[in-house]
Amino acid sequence: MITTDERSFRLDTDCTTYLIGKTKYGHLEHIYYGNLLSKEDGVNVLAQKRSIMVGSSVLYSREDDVYSLDGMCLEWSDNGRGDYRYSPTEFKMPDGSFVTDFIYERHEILEGTVAMEAMPTAYGGDQTLIIILKDKTYPIFIDLYYTVFKQTNVISRRAVVRNEGSVPVTIRRIMSISMDLPDECFQMYTLDGGWIKEGNLHKRPVSYGITVNSSTTGASSNRHNPAFLLAEADANEDYGSVYAFNMIYSGNHYSIIEKNERDYVRVCMGINPHLFEWILSPEEKFETPECVMSYSSQGFNGTSHNMHDFINEHIVRGDYKKKERPILLNNWEAHFFDFNEGKLLRLARDAKKLGIELFVLDDGWFGDRNHDRAGLGDYRVNPKKLPDGMKAFADKIRNIGLDFGLWFEPEMVNEDSELYRSHPEYAIKLPNRHSVLGRNQLVLDLCKKEVRDYIVEQVSSILDEAKISYVKWDMNRHIAEAFSTALKNQGEFYHRYILGLYEVLTRIFGPRSHILLESCSSGGNRFDLGMLCYSPQIWASDDTDPIERLKIQAGLSYFYPQSTMGAHVSGSPHQQTLRETPLATRFHAACFGCLGYELDLKYLSPEQRKDIAEQVAFYKQYRKIFQYGRFYRVKSYKSNKVIWETVSEDKETALTGFFQTLATAAESSDKLKVIGLKKGRFTIRTRSQRLYIERFGGLIKHVAPVELNPDGVIMRVANRHYSLKDCVETYTCSSEALAAGIPLCEQFIGTGYHESIRMLGDFGSNMYITEKENEQQK
Numbered sequence: 168m169i170t171t172d173e174r175s176f177r178l179d180t181d182c183t184t185y186l187i188g189k190t191k192y193g194h195l196e197h198i199y200y201g202n203l204l205s206k207e208d209g210v211n212v213l214a215q216k217r218s219i220m221v222g223s224s225v226l227y228s229r230e231d232d233v234y235s236l237d238g239m240c241l242e243w244s245d246n247g248r249g250d251y252r253y254s255p256t257e258f259k260m261p262d263g264s265f266v267t268d269f270i271y272e273r274h275e276i277l278e279g280t281v282a283m284e285a286m287p288t289a290y291g292g293d294q295t296l297i298i299i300l301k302d303k304t305y306p307i308f309i310d311l312y313y314t315v316f317k318q319t320n321v322i323s324r325r326a327v328v329r330n331e332g333s334v335p336v337t338i339r340r341i342m343s344i345s346m347d348l349p350d351e352c353f354q355m356y357t358l359d360g361g362w363i364k365e366g367n368l369h370k371r372p373v374s375y376g377i378t379v380n381s382s383t384t385g386a387s388s389n390r391h392n393p394a395f396l397l398a399e400a401d402a403n404e405d406y407g408s409v410y411a412f413n414m415i416y417s418g419n420h421y422s423i424i425e426k427n428e429r430d431y432v433r434v435c436m437g438i439n440p441h442l443f444e445w446i447l448s449p450e451e452k453f454e455t456p457e458c459v460m461s462y463s464s465q466g467f468n469g470t471s472h473n474m475h476d477f478i479n480e481h482i483v484r485g486d487y488k489k490k491e492r493p494i495l496l497n498n499w500e501a502h503f504f505d506f507n508e509g510k511l512l513r514l515a516r517d518a519k520k521l522g523i524e525l526f527v528l529d530d531g532w533f534g535d536r537n538h539d540r541a542g543l544g545d546y547r548v549n550p551k552k553l554p555d556g557m558k559a560f561a562d563k564i565r566n567i568g569l570d571f572g573l574w575f576e577p578e579m580v581n582e583d584s585e586l587y588r589s590h591p592e593y594a595i596k597l598p599n600r601h602s603v604l605g606r607n608q609l610v611l612d613l614c615k616k617e618v619r620d621y622i623v624e625q626v627s628s629i630l631d632e633a634k635i636s637y638v639k640w641d642m643n644r645h646i647a648e649a650f651s652t653a654l655k656n657q658g659e660f661y662h663r664y665i666l667g668l669y670e671v672l673t674r675i676f677g678p679r680s681h682i683l684l685e686s687c688s689s690g691g692n693r694f695d696l697g698m699l700c701y702s703p704q705i706w707a708s709d710d711t712d713p714i715e716r717l718k719i720q721a722g723l724s725y726f727y728p729q730s731t732m733g734a735h736v737s738g739s740p741h742q743q744t745l746r747e748t749p750l751a752t753r754f755h756a757a758c759f760g761c762l763g764y765e766l767d768l769k770y771l772s773p774e775q776r777k778d779i780a781e782q783v784a785f786y787k788q789y790r791k792i793f794q795y796g797r798f799y800r801v802k803s804y805k806s807n808k809v810i811w812e813t814v815s816e817d818k819e820t821a822l823t824g825f826f827q828t829l830a831t832a833a834e835s836s837d838k839l840k841v842i843g844l845k846k847g848r849f850t851i852r853t854r855s856q857r858l859y860i861e862r863f864g865g866l867i868k869h870v871a872p873v874e875l876n877p878d879g880v881i882m883r884v885a886n887r888h889y890s891l892k893d894c895v896e897t898y899t900c901s902s903e904a905l906a907a908g909i910p911l912c913e914q915f916i917g918t919g920y921h922e923s924i925r926m927l928g929d930f931g932s933n934m935y936i937t938e939k940e941n942e943q944q945k
Contacts, residue, residue, distance in 0.1 A: 168180075168294050169276050169315060171274065172209075174189055175198065176274070176313075177209075179317075180317045180319075180322070181203070181317055181320060183200070183201065183203055183320050183462050184199060184201065185200050185313075186200070192227060194241065194270060195242035195298065196239055196242060197240045197346045197347050197348070198210055198240070199213045200346070200460075201462055202464050215240055217234065217238070218233060219233060221237075221238050221429070224238060225248075236248055237249055239347070239431075240347035240431055242346055242347075243255060243269060243300065244433075247264070248268050253377060253433060253435055255326075255340075255341070255344075255435050255437070256338075256342070257338075257440070258328075258337065258338055259339065260305060261334045262304075267307075268302060268303045268304070269301065269302055270303060271299075272300060272301040272308070273299050274297060276294060276296055276297075277294065277297065278293075279293070280314050281297075283454050285454070285666050285669065285670070286456055286457070287415055287669060287701070288700075289321075289457060289459065289481040290481055292316050292323070293314075293316065297310055297311070297312055298311045298313070299311075305332055306331040307329070307331070308328070308331065309326055310326065311324070316477055318480075319473055319480060320461050320463070321473055321474070321481075322461070323457050323458065324343060325343045325455050325457040326342070326343055327453070327455070330447045330449055330452070331449070331450065334449065339444055340443070342435045343436055343455040343457065344412075348397070349430065349432070350373065350426060350432050351399040353372075353373040353398065353400070353426075353432055354372055354373065354398050354399075354400060355395060355396070355397055355424055356368055356370050356398065356725070357369050357380050357395045358391070358395075359392075360389055360719075361389055362389060362689050362709065363690065364715065365690055365691035366723045368721070368725065373424055374426060375426050376425070376426065378423065378425075380395050380422040380424075381421040381439050382439065383442075384646065385661055386645065386692050386693045387420055387692075387695035387697070387698075388692060392691075392694060392695070392726075393413055393416065393422070395424075396411050396412075396470065397412075397434070398467070402467065403466050403802065404799070405468055405469075406466045407466050408462070408463075408464050409462070409463055409467055409469060410462050411460065411461045411474055411726065412460050413458065413459050414456055414458045414697075415482070415695075415697050416438070416456035416457075416696070417698050419438065420439055421435075421439035421440060422434070422435065436458050437456065437458070439661075443662065444658025445656075445658060446656055456697070461473040467725060468799050468800060471725050471798065471800075475728035478696070478727060479728055479730060479795065482696055482700055483703045485680040485703070486681050487703040488703070491790050492704060492762075492790075493683070494522070494523050494524050494786060494787070495572065495637070495762075496514070496515075496518040496523045496763065496764045497529055497763055497764070498511060498514055499574075500711075500738060500742060500765045500766055501514060501768070502531070507551070508554065508555075508560060514768055515569055516567055517769065518569065519568050520780075521768070521776065521779050522780055522783035522787070523764060524569065524570060525636070525637055526567075527571075527573070527637060527639060528560075528574065531552070532557070534549060535549070536549065540607045541583035541584060542584055543584055543608055544585070544587060544593075544611070546577075558633045558634075560633075565634075570637065571634075571637070572635060572636060572639065573629070573638060573639070574638075574639045575640055575641065576642065576643060577611075577626055578610060578611055578613065578642050579642065579643060579644065580594055580609050581607060582609065587609070593617070593621070594609040595649070595650065595651065603648060605643075606643045606644045608644055612651050612653065613671065614651040614653045614660065614663045614664055616653075618667075619671050622675075623671055623675055630679060630682065636682060636683065637682065637684075638683070638685070640684060640702065641687045642689070642692070646661070651663070669697070672701040684702040685705065685706055686698040686701070686705045687706035690708040690710065691707050691708050691719070691723070704730065704731050704732065704761045705732070705733060706733040707720060707723060707734060711742075711743065711753075712737075712744045712748065713753045713755070713756035713757070713826075713930070714752075714828060714930055715744060716756045717756060717809045717828070720732055721800060728795070729760050729793060729795070729798055729813065730761065732761060733760065733761050734758075734761060735757055735764060736750070736753045736762075736764045736765070737765045738767070739753065746930070749859075749862070749930060750859075751893075751931075752826065752932040755932045755933075756824070756826070756932075759824060760793075762783075762793075764779070772886070772888070773887060774857060774887060777857075778856075778857050789822055789936075792814070792815045792822055796813035796814050797814040797815075797816075798812070799812040799814070799842055799843055801823070804838075807831060808825070808827060809824075810825055810840070812841065812842065812843070814842075818845040819938065820936070821935075821937040822936060822937075823935040824932060824933075825839060825932060826932045827927045830914075830929050830931070832916070833917070834914045834916060834927075836911070837911045837925075838908040838910055838911065839908060839909055839911055840907070841902075841906065841937050842905075844905065844937065844939070847901070848940045849905060849940060850898070850899045850940055851897070851936070851937040852896065853894065853897075853936075854933070854934040855893070856892075856934075857890035857891070857892065858890055858893050860882065860885055860886045861877075861882070862926070863920075864877055894922060894924055896911060899940065905937065912924065915928065
C-alpha cells in the first residue's frame with residue numbers, strides 16, 4: 168500500500184497509484200497520480216525528463232544548469248528559490264524575509280490514521296506516510312501527512328508546521344495540499360451559487376494563469392463549495408480521467424488551479440489566506456485542515472462513487488453511520504412563527520396518520536421569538552406557545568407515536584434578547600463602530616470560552632430535559648467585522664472561530680451520539696466534510712422546488728452521497744420560486760436524499776393524503792437503496808430530461824427517477840437506461856402515481872358528458888376526491904438491454920388520455936423500479 172525506496176514514495180489504493188519522487192537536492196517531485204501501476208513501474212520511467220535549460224529559468228544550484236524548480240512537477244514548493252508559481256506557503260522568517268527552502272529530512276510510515284488535536288479528520292485509514300521537510304537555514308519543519316484509504320480509492324493530505332527555533336515565525340499562508348500535474352486539457356468543475364441556488368455545477372477550461380475557488384464569509388460557503396473536479400476535456404459521467412478534491416473544513420477555504428507556460432497544472436488547497444495571520448512561537452505547531460483527493464478513469468460517476476463510499480465509511484461517525492434516516496415533518500413552512508401547542512399537535516397527528524416518523528419543531532419556540540428580530544440566544548421555552556414546557560410537549564409528541572426534534576441557532580444572537588442585554592460582549596463587534604446586521608442578528612464570538620460554555624450549557628440542558636432525538640443546527644448569516652477581544656492577533660479570528668465551533672459540537676453531541684444532527688446554514692451555506700464529521704446529514708437548500716433541487720442535489724452528488732442530503736416535499740406553488748409542480752415530482756426529487764415533508768397537512772385534499780401515505784410507504788420499502796445505494800447520474804440525450812439512478816449493494820435492484828423540466832410540443836420518444844446491475848433478467852415497472860384533474864385544465868369539458876367550468880365548484884370538489892392513474896409500464900428483459908436503453912411509451916402530445924400515454928407535461932416525472940427475477944419467477 169505504501170512502499171518506499173531511496174528515490175520514491177508510492178501510495179497504492181485498490182485502483183490508483185500516487186507516486187512521489189525525491190530529487191538529488193531533496194525536493195519532492197510529483198511523478199504520477201492515476202490508474203494502478205504495475206509494481207515494476209517507478210520514477211525512472213515516469214518522472215518528467217530534464218535535459219535542457221528553459222529560457223530565463225533561475226537555476227537552483229550553480230553546479231546544475233538544468234535543475235530549475237519552475238520547470239518541474241513538484242509535490243511542495245517555496246518562495247524565492249526560482250519557482251514563480253503560486254506557493255503553498257508564505258512565511259515571514261526570522262531574518263525578516265519571505266524566502267524558504269524546505270527539503271526532505273526524513274520520513275516514517277504509520278499504521279492507520281493520525282488524528283489532529285482540534286480539528287476533525289477522516290478515520291479508519293489503512294496507512295499514513297509522514298514526510299518531514301526542513302528549511303535549509305532555520306529549524307522550521309513542515310510535516311506532510313498522506314493517508315491511504317485503500318478500498319475507497321481516496322488519499323488524504325495535510326501539513327503541520329513546527330517551529331523548533333528560538334524566535335517566532337509569522338504564517339501568512341499555509342496550504343494543506345500542493346501538487347503539479349501535466350495538463351490533460353483539463354476542465355475545472357466547481358459548485359457555485361448562493362442562497363436557494365446552492366451547489367450548481369459550473370465548468371470552465373483550465374487556461375494559463377490562476378483560477379480561484381474560495382470563500383471569505385466565515386463558512387465553507389453557498390457561493391463556492393470547497394469541493395472541485397479536474398477532468399480531461401472529453402470526460403463524461405462514465406468515461407475519462409477525473410480528479411476530485413475536497414476539504415475537511417467548515418471555514419474560509421481557498422483553492423487555486425494554475426497552468427504555467429510549460430503546461431503544468433498546480434493544485435493548491437487550504438485555509439483562505441484572506442485576513443489570515445498566525446504567529447507561530449518557538450516549540451509550537453500549526454495544523455492545517457485535512458484535504459482529500461480521488462482519481463478515476465471511469466468518469467464523474469467513478470470519482471463520485473469513491474467520494475460517496477469515503478464519506479459513508481470514513482467521515483460520518485456515531486450511531487448514524489450507515490443507519491437509515493427517519494422520515495420527518497418540519498413545521499416551518501406550515502407555520503413560520505405563528506403557532507401554539509394545539510396547532511403543532513394537530514399537525515403531528517396528521518403526520519402520524521401518513522406514516523411519518525419524526526416531528527421537528529422549527530424556529531419560534533423560545534424567548535420572544537415571534538419574528539426574526541428578537542429572541543435568538545434566549546433558549547427558554549415561550550410559555551404562550553408551549554404552556555407546559557418543552558419536556559411535556561415532547562412527551563405529547565412521543566405519545567402520538569413520533570420521535571421529536573428541535574431547531575436551534577446557537578451561534579447567533581438578536582440585539583433584542585435577554586442574552587444580548589446581559590452580555591453584549593458575547594457578540595462579534597468592533598468597539599468603535601456600529602455593527603452590521605444580517606437577518607437582524609449578530610454572531611456570537613466562539614473565540615471566547617465563556618460563549619462556548621454558554622452555548623453548550625443552554626443547548627445540552629434542553630436536549631437532556633426533553634429527550635430530543637434530532638437537532639437541526641442552523642446558522643443564518645455570514646460573519647463580518649471579524650474581531651474578538653479574546654485575541655491579541657486578529658489574523659487568527661476566522662480559524663479560531665471554526666475551532667471553537669468544532670469544540671462546541673464535540674462537547675454537545677459527543678456524549679449524545681444517539682441524536683441525529685442535521686446541520687444547516689441558510690440551507691447549504693456550510694455543506695462540507697467538516698460538518699459531516701458531526702452531522703450525518705445537512706439541509707441542502709432552503710429551496711424545496713424540485714426543479715431547482717434537480718440542479719442543487721445533482722451538483723452536490725458529485726462529491727456527497729444521498730445519505731447526507733436533507734430533501735423535503737413542500738407545498739406548491741413553491742415559496743422560493745412561485746413555480747407549480749406535481750406532488751409526484753416533489754416526492755421523486757426528495758427520494759434521492761433523506762426524505763422529509765414541510766407543508767401544512769390540514770390543507771391537503773383526501774386524494775393528496777392518500778398520495779403522501781403511499782409515497783411514505785414506498786420510500787420506507789426502498790429507503791436503504793435511496794440513501795445508501797450506488798448513485799448514478801445517467802446521461803440523457805435531451806436537454807429537458809434529468810435521469811438519476813440508485814442501485815442496491817447486491818446490484819439486484821435499481822430505482823430510477825426520470826424527470827422532465829419543460830415539455831416540448833409533440834415530444835419525441837424517450838429511452839430509459841438502467842446501468843450498474845449484475846448480469847441477469849430483470850423486471851422494470853413504473854411506480855403508480857396519481858394524475859390530478861386540475862392538471863388537465865379546460866380539456867376536461869371536452870370529455871365530460873356536460874359542460875363544466877374547469878374552475879367551478881364541481882371540478883374543485885372532484886379534484887379533491889378523485890384522480891386518474893398515470894401510465895404504468897412493465898417490461899422484462901436482460902441487464903444488457905437495460906444498459907442499452909429501452910423505449911418508453913409515448914407522452915401526451917395534445918390529444919387523448921389512456922393507460923399507455925405518459926402524462927408528464929412541464930415538471931412531470933416517473934419513478935421506475937427494476938428488480939432481478941428470481942428462479943421461481945422464471
